[in-house]
Amino acid sequence: MPVTEEMGNGVPFAHPRSPDTGPGLTPAGHELVRACNRLGIMIDTSHLNERGFWDVAALSTAPLVATHSCAHTICRSTRNLTDRQLDAIRESNGVVGFNLSVNDVRPDGNLDENTPLDMIARHIEYLVGRLGEDRVALGSDFDGAVMPRPIGDASGLQHLFAALHRCGFDDAVVRKIALENWLRVFKLTWR
Numbered sequence: 001m002p003v004t005e006e007m008g009n010g011v012p013f014a015h016p017r018s019p020d021t022g023p024g025l026t027p028a029g030h031e032l033v034r035a036c037n038r039l040g041i042m043i044d045t046s047h048l049n050e051r052g053f054w055d056v057a058a059l060s061t062a063p064l065v066a067t068h069s070c071a072h073t074i075c076r077s078t079r080n081l082t083d084r085q086l087d088a089i090r091e092s093n094g095v096v097g098f099n100l101s102v103n104d105v106r107p108d109g110n111l112d113e114n115t116p117l118d119m120i121a122r123h124i125e126y127l128v129g130r131l132g133e134d135r136v137a138l139g140s141d142f143d144g145a146v147m148p149r150p151i152g153d154a155s156g157l158q159h160l161f162a163a164l165h166r167c168g169f170d171d172a173v174v175r176k177i178a179l180e181n182w183l184r185v186f187k188l189t190w191r
Contacts, residue, residue: 007032008052015109016076019085024051025059033059040191045069046079046099046139053085062189063094068139070104071130074123077104083130090131095185097139098124098177100160102146115148117163124177125167133173137181 007029009022025033033056036043045053046066057064066089072080081089081096089096099105102115105123127136142153150159157178164174 008055009049010047010052011049011078013103014078015103017078018076019050019053019072019078019080019082021049021078022051024049024053025055030055030059037061040189042186042189046097049078050082050085053081053088057088057092060092062092063185064089064092065094065097065185065189066139067097068099068101068141069096070099070123071126074126075104075107075109077109079104086127086130090135093135093185093188095135095137095181096127096131097137097182098127099139099141100145100147100151101141102148104141105148111146113146113149117148117150117159118167120148120160121163121167124164125169128169128173128177133176134181134184137177137179 006026008025011019011021033043037060042065043056043060043062044065044067045056046069048056066081070080071086072082086096102113103109103111105120106112106115124136150156161174161178
């Protein structure tokens with residue numbers, strides 16, 4: 001049995017579809033959340049379905065974290081977070097790492113590497129508007145997802161930062177998104 005089924009259920013990759021795709025955490029998953037909290041281990045909700053997310057939110061004493069997710073309001077992928085989930089992350093003082101996988105960024109969900117940087121910047125702008133500038137960070141998904149051609153890999157992040165500046169983000173906010181917001185949530189979680 002795969003580990004995900006032992007602890008809880010992930011989400012299938014589908015568009016357009018709700019992230020509410022099945023049952024949440026198992027009893028073993030509940031114990032895992034409690035153990036992670038005791039040990040200061042960060043819990044990533046990015047691949048959990050919506051019910052699993054709410055199980056973690058109800059149990060965890062640490063800030064809620066989604067290391068590589070986007071807004072379901074903009075792109076109706078199962079992998080993306082609903083506004084209610086984003087609000088819960090904000091209220092927990094957690095962070096959302098922005099996923100650069102084009103099929104989770106684009107409103108149409110297409111695997112099109114010609115995704116414009118201004119589309120990405122507007123998606124990040126939505127998240128910052130919902131969560132605040134202290135709760136959005138880079139999450140990437142460079143390990144095999146289709147990236148926007150102007151970024152490609154980590155060496156192209158400078159192009160994303162320039163797009164964020166054009167969208168109205170100042171240096172201080174871009175620095176928070178690039179690094180400081182992760183450092184803040186690490187300090188709140190790790191022991």
